[in-house]
Amino acid sequence: MSNPSLLILPGDGIGPEVMAEVRRIIDWFGDKRGLAFDVSEDLVGGAAYDKHGTPLHDDTMARAQEVDAVLLGAVGGPKYDVLDFSVKPERGLLRLRKEMDLYANLRPAQCFDALADFSSLKRDVVAGLDIMIVRELTSGIYFGEPRGIIEEGNERVGINTQRYTESEIDRVARSAFELAMKRGKKLCSMEKANVMESGILWREVVTEVGKDYPEVELSHMYADAGAMQLCRWPKQFDVIVTDNLFGDLLSDAAAMLTGSLGMLPSASLGAPMANGRPKALYEPVHGSAPDIAGQGKANPIACVLSFAMALRYSFDQGAEAERLEAAVNKVLADGVRTADLLGEEGVQPVSTSGMGDAILGAL
Amino acid sequence: MSNPSLLILPGDGIGPEVMAEVRRIIDWFGDKRGLAFDVSEDLVGGAAYDKHGTPLHDDTMARAQEVDAVLLGAVGGPKYDVLDFSVKPERGLLRLRKEMDLYANLRPAQCFDALADFSSLKRDVVAGLDIMIVRELTSGIYFGEPRGIIEEGNERVGINTQRYTESEIDRVARSAFELAMKRGKKLCSMEKANVMESGILWREVVTEVGKDYPEVELSHMYADAGAMQLCRWPKQFDVIVTDNLFGDLLSDAAAMLTGSLGMLPSASLGAPMANGRPKALYEPVHGSAPDIAGQGKANPIACVLSFAMALRYSFDQGAEAERLEAAVNKVLADGVRTADLLGEEGVQPVSTSGMGDAILGAL
Ligand SMILES: CC(C)[C@H](C(=O)O)[C@@H](O)C(=O)O
Ligand SMILES: CC(C)[C@H](C(=O)O)[C@@H](O)C(=O)O
Numbered sequence: 001m002s003n004p005s006l007l008i009l010p011g012d013g014i015g016p017e018v019m020a021e022v023r024r025i026i027d028w029f030g031d032k033r034g035l036a037f038d039v040s041e042d043l044v045g046g047a048a049y050d051k052h053g054t055p056l057h058d059d060t061m062a063r064a065q066e067v068d069a070v071l072l073g074a075v076g077g078p079k080y081d082v083l084d085f086s087v088k089p090e091r092g093l094l095r096l097r098k099e100m101d102l103y104a105n106l107r108p109a110q111c112f113d114a115l116a117d118f119s120s121l122k123r124d125v126v127a128g129l130d131i132m133i134v135r136e137l138t139s140g141i142y143f144g145e146p147r148g149i150i151e152e153g154n155e156r157v158g159i160n161t162q163r164y165t166e167s168e169i170d171r172v173a174r175s176a177f178e179l180a181m182k183r184g185k186k187l188c189s190m191e192k193a194n195v196m197e198s199g200i201l202w203r204e205v206v207t208e209v210g211k212d213y214p215e216v217e218l219s220h221m222y223a224d225a226g227a228m229q230l231c232r233w234p235k236q237f238d239v240i241v242t243d244n245l246f247g248d249l250l251s252d253a254a255a256m257l258t259g260s261l262g263m264l265p266s267a268s269l270g271a272p273m274a275n276g277r278p279k280a281l282y283e284p285v286h287g288s289a290p291d292i293a294g295q296g297k298a299n300p301i302a303c304v305l306s307f308a309m310a311l312r313y314s315f316d317q318g319a320e321a322e323r324l325e326a327a328v329n330k331v332l333a334d335g336v337r338t339a340d341l342l343g344e345e346g347v348q349p350v351s352t353s354g355m356g357d358a359i360l361g362a363l
Numbered sequence: 364m365s366n367p368s369l370l371i372l373p374g375d376g377i378g379p380e381v382m383a384e385v386r387r388i389i390d391w392f393g394d395k396r397g398l399a400f401d402v403s404e405d406l407v408g409g410a411a412y413d414k415h416g417t418p419l420h421d422d423t424m425a426r427a428q429e430v431d432a433v434l435l436g437a438v439g440g441p442k443y444d445v446l447d448f449s450v451k452p453e454r455g456l457l458r459l460r461k462e463m464d465l466y467a468n469l470r471p472a473q474c475f476d477a478l479a480d481f482s483s484l485k486r487d488v489v490a491g492l493d494i495m496i497v498r499e500l501t502s503g504i505y506f507g508e509p510r511g512i513i514e515e516g517n518e519r520v521g522i523n524t525q526r527y528t529e530s531e532i533d534r535v536a537r538s539a540f541e542l543a544m545k546r547g548k549k550l551c552s553m554e555k556a557n558v559m560e561s562g563i564l565w566r567e568v569v570t571e572v573g574k575d576y577p578e579v580e581l582s583h584m585y586a587d588a589g590a591m592q593l594c595r596w597p598k599q600f601d602v603i604v605t606d607n608l609f610g611d612l613l614s615d616a617a618a619m620l621t622g623s624l625g626m627l628p629s630a631s632l633g634a635p636m637a638n639g640r641p642k643a644l645y646e647p648v649h650g651s652a653p654d655i656a657g658q659g660k661a662n663p664i665a666c667v668l669s670f671a672m673a674l675r676y677s678f679d680q681g682a683e684a685e686r687l688e689a690a691v692n693k694v695l696a697d698g699v700r701t702a703d704l705l706g707e708e709g710v711q712p713v714s715t716s717g718m719g720d721a722i723l724g725a726l
Contacts, residue, residue, distance in 0.1 A: 076557070090557045120488045120595050141504075141525060141559065148560050155529040158564030162504060162525065166518040192611070194439070194453045196504065197511050201521030225650075227612045228619040231594065232483050248555070249590045249612055256591040287588075 004277075004315060005067040006037045009044040009060070012080075012089060013288025014298035014352075015073025021300035021356030022071065022307050025324070028363055029311075033320060040067075044096070045075030045089035045288075055092030064096055068273075069314040070281040071307060072096075074288035089288075097137050100279045102268035103168065104175035105137040105247065106309070107285060109234070109254035112263060114332040118341065119259030121231075129258055131237045132183065134176040135247025137268055139168045140198075142244045162198050164243065169205040175269065176241035177213040184238035188219045190226040190246055202243065223250065230254050255285050262286055262299035262340045263328075265306035267313050280314045282306040292339075296351040299338040301328055304359060327362035331355070334362075367640075367678055368430040369400045372407040372423070375443075375452060376651025377661035377715075378436025384663035384719030385434065385670050388687070391723055392674075396683060403430070407459070408438030408452035408651075418455030427459055431636075432677040433644040434670060435459075437651035452651075460500050463642045465631035466531065467538035468500040468610065469672070470648060472597070472617035475626060477695040481704060482622030484594075492621055494600045495546065497539040498610025500631055502531045503561075505607045525561050527606065532568040538632065539604035540576040547601035551582045553589040553609055565606065586613065593617050618648050625649055625662035625703045626691075628669035630676050643677045645669040655702075659714040662701040664691055667722060690725035694718070697725075 006026070010019040023039070030036040042048075042060045049055050055075070064070050075089040085091075096102075111119065111129040119126045144161030151157075173189070180187040189206045191199035203220055210218040221229065223246040229236060230253055242250060255264045264286070270279030284302030292298060305328060312321040336358045339349040350358065369389070373382040386402070393399040405411075405423045412418050418438070427433050438452040448454075459465075474482065474492040482489045507524030514520075536552070543550040552569040554562035566583055573581040584592065586609040592599060593616055605613060618627045627649070633642030647665030655661060668691060675684035699721045702712040713721065 085560065085563060088557065094558070120484050122483060122485055125483045144522075149564050152528070156564060157529070158525075158527045158559075158561030159507075160525040160559045160561045162521075162523040164521045165515070166520070192608075194451065195457070196521075196523045197448065198521030198523050200448060201512050201519060224611045224615040227590070227616040228624070231616050231619045245555070245608075246612070248587045249609070252587040253590040253594050253616060256594045261591070 003036045003038045004069075006039045006310075007063055007067040007070045008039060008041045009070060010041070010047075010073040011045040011075045011288065012047055012077050013074055013290045013293040015075070015288055017294070017296065017298050017352050018284070018300040018303040019071070019073045021352060021359075022303050024356055024360060025304055025307060025363070028360055029320065032363070035315075035317065035320060044072060044092045046077050046080045048092055049080065049083065049087055049089065053087070055087055055089050056095050061095065061099060064100060068275070068277050069310045070096065071310065072281060072283040073303060074284065074286065076288045077290040094142065096281060097268060098143060100281065101138055101270045102279060102281055103136060103138045104172050104269045105135040106179070106267040106269065107133040107135060107251040107255070108264065109133060109251070109258050110260065110264065111258040112260050112329065112332055115260050115263070115341065117259070119257060121257055121259070125233065125235075126258060129234055131234060131254065132179055132239045133247060133251040133254060134172065134179060134239060134241045135251055136168065136172045136243050139164055140244035162196065162245070164198050164201060166201065166205050169202050170209055173206045173209040173241060176239055177209060177216055180216045180239040181213065185215055186217045186238035188221055188226070188237055188240050190221050190223045190240060190242040190250065192223050193220070194222055206241065226250060227253060230257065251285070262338070263301045263305065265302055265309050267306070267309040269313060277314050280310065282310045296353065297339045298352045299340050300352050300355055304328060323363070327359050330362045331358045334358075366399045366401045367432075369402045369673075370426055370430040370433045371402060371404045372433060372435045373404070373410075374408040374436040374438045374651065375410055375440050376437055376653045376656040378438070378651055380657070380659065380661050380715045381647070381663040381666040382434070382436045384715060385666050387719055387723060388667055388670060388726070391726055392683065395726070398678075398680065398683060407435060407455045409440050409443045411455055412443065412446065412450055412452065416450070418450055418452050419458050424458065424462060427463060431638070431640050432673045433459065434673060435644055435646040436666060437647065437649065439651045440653040457505065459644060460631060461506060463644065464501055464633045465642060465644055466499060466501045467535050467632045468498040469542070469630040469632065470496040470498060470614040470618070471627065472496060472614070472621050473623065473627065474621040475623050475692065475695055478623050478626070478704065480622070482620060484620055484622070488596065488598075489621060492597055494597060494617065495542055495602045496610060496614040496617060497535065497542060497602060497604045498614055499531065499535040499606050502527055503607035525559065525608070527561050527564060529564065529568050532565050533572055536569045536572040536604060539602055540572060540579055543579045543602040544576065548578055549580045549601035551584055551589070551600055551603050553584050553586045553603060553605040553613065555586050556583070557585055569604065589613060590616060593620065614648070625701070626664045626668065628665050628672050630669070630672040632676060640677050643673065645673045659716065660702045661715045662703050663715050663718055667691060686726070690722050693725040694721045697721075
């Protein structure tokens with residue numbers, strides 16, 4: 001049997017630096033744990049635009065459809081701000097999500113014990129926090145038509161369309177219920193059903209799907225109240241399911257609240273392929289951080305943990321994922337810190353590769 | 364000259380209780396400061412539905428258009444969850460906003476010194492916080508057409524439309540720049556221009572308006588990053604301007620972060636009327652809190668401070684507004700607390716009217 005295949009898309013900014021550390025860790029799993037991958041690497045985002053004039057080449061797109069999992073660094077940077085909307089770095093990422101049909105975006109918001117004091121929230125509000133936000137990723141206002149800037153009378157009008165079909169809501173709701181079954185059996189669905197008809201349909205379909213999961217305690221919350229409650233007492237949640245746009249804001253807020261932004265991975269999953277594995281793309285929640293790119297200051301942990309999620313969700317290697325997560329926890333407990341995590345007295349930062357060394361050491 | 368007119372719409376849940384205290388304060392300004400108002404009262408939300416079968420009677424709408432300012436309590440409650448979308452309590456409020464064309468929603472997020480410890484954030488992150496979120500309130504996805512739930516193939520599709528014209532963006536941007544000029548001369552505009560064309564137009568128009576305010580330092584942030592930054596270090600902001608939906612989430616998150624949710628007022632302003640006063644509606648940021656309604660537990664301060672905003676923005680009585688705000692601050696500094704603000708050792712809560720007494724005493 002051939003090795004499972006990984007497509008690595010480092011992207012822009014700190015993407016290549018953090019991905020270099022992940023590649024070392026992938027190699028370690030091949031050497032030491034008998035988990036060899038066929039790894040290929042390609043361009044996405046501004047890097048792809050610079051070479052091909054498009055943020056995602058068709059060949060790369062085709063390759064992403066074939067492999068067992070895609071690992072992405074980050075896209076974007078000020079250099080590309082002037083580009084037309086249609087070729088901005090983000091379009092490369094959005095095309096991957098859409099064409100691979102990665103409808104369920106899993107964003108854990110976890111507070112690492114050793115880092116609880118980095119949160120702007122009080123320690124008792126965040127210590128031990130471990131929630132999972134399931135964000136719909138291939139529909140809603142990100143992709144709905146009509147869209148664009150049109151002329152009307154003598155002025156321009158900007159238009160976007162929020163659009164959700166029953167089946168789109170159904171499938172992401174099922175992903176969320178499945179996750180809830182494996183976790184605390186508590187799911188909170190967020191929308192604005194008091195203002196938006198798409199939110200009414202969302203609530204109805206989620207409620208309907210819930211009948212197949214009688215063990216899961218389902219609740220509904222308006223997204224504005226959800227934002228509030230995340231800020232007030234995030235531990236009231238276990239799994240949250242929400243649409244593409246609300247998920248974008250709420251998961252970023254939740255990630256920041258943990259104080260562990262540079263640490264948080266994500267998985268974007270689609271339907272099973274012929275080999276039974278889901279279509280999948282893994283990426284850190286943080287962005288391309290152009291201000292610190294190329295200086296060896298970036299924290300590779302979010303990207304490393306994205307690979308751990310790949311081990312768990314694409315390759316059914318939950319125990320190996322835990323091994324890697326434990327190594328990260330150990331390194332943090334030992335006080336190893338990249339520059340983004342400074343603040344404690346007398347701690348000297350390690351570089352991006354220094355953190356990679358430490359994680360490999362702990363493995 | 365006749366007295367300025369006020370229409371009071373207590374609404375649902377705790378609305379009537381908190382508004383009763385505001386009426387006493389309005390009377391005080393009439394008796395003691397020679398600021399008499401012609402006050403009328405009417406129904407909105409579920410209360411209006413119960414009587415008229417509609418969350419806002421046409422006569423009430425007409426009256427709201429005539430008066431100098433509207434003061435609203437809160438709308439909604441579980442009793443009305445089963446109602447059809449078109450007659451839900453919220454539709455009454457949304458109709459007022461839309462037909463009065465109240466495009467600029469001013470939401471201060473302020474941390475009261477005496478309450479800094481109520482925040483889930485660390486004291487130094489919130490103490491002294493004072494930012495102003497200007498939310499567009501009459502357009503965007505709240506009102507865009509087409510909208511609804513349609514049949515397509517053999518399933519239902521939920522649709523809403525985000526729609527912004529240049530002039531809609533222009534006018535709310537001007538309100539925000541004007542406010543920034545009176546405050547810290549710093550304005551941050553938030554959208555998702557990396558994903559939504561309506562966000563691109565938003566950014567362009569705000570930038571264009573900014574040329575008329577060269578003294579104001581203008582910045583732009585994606586709304587997801589904005590949510591993060593509000594959670595991380597809210598004091599980096601002075602005035603924020605954003606669209607209707609983002610404003611809904613971001614202002615609620617910001618309000619919660621202050622720890623002073625029961626304290627925060629809002630003003631919704633439109634174009635000047637014939638008498639030079641803007642069309643205006645004032646309401647607390649908190650909701651109708653049906654769980655504590657009718658028990659004398661509600662905190663009337665947000666509603667009281669909404670009246671202070673009315674004094675300032677509708678009646679040009681900045682000094683009287685400050686008098687009222689100072690009275691509230693004094694009461695808080697004296698340790699007077701409603702039930703929502705407990706937590707300090709040995710403090711006994713006062714009732715809604717007890718807080719009203721205390722504020723009147725301080726005046
Ligand atoms: C880069 C951007 C297009 C993207 C999004 O808005 O989805 C990002 O913010 C994210 O959350 O993954
Ligand atoms: C009650 C509801 C319709 C309203 C809104 O979504 O605008 C509320 O959340 C608010 O922020 O004033």
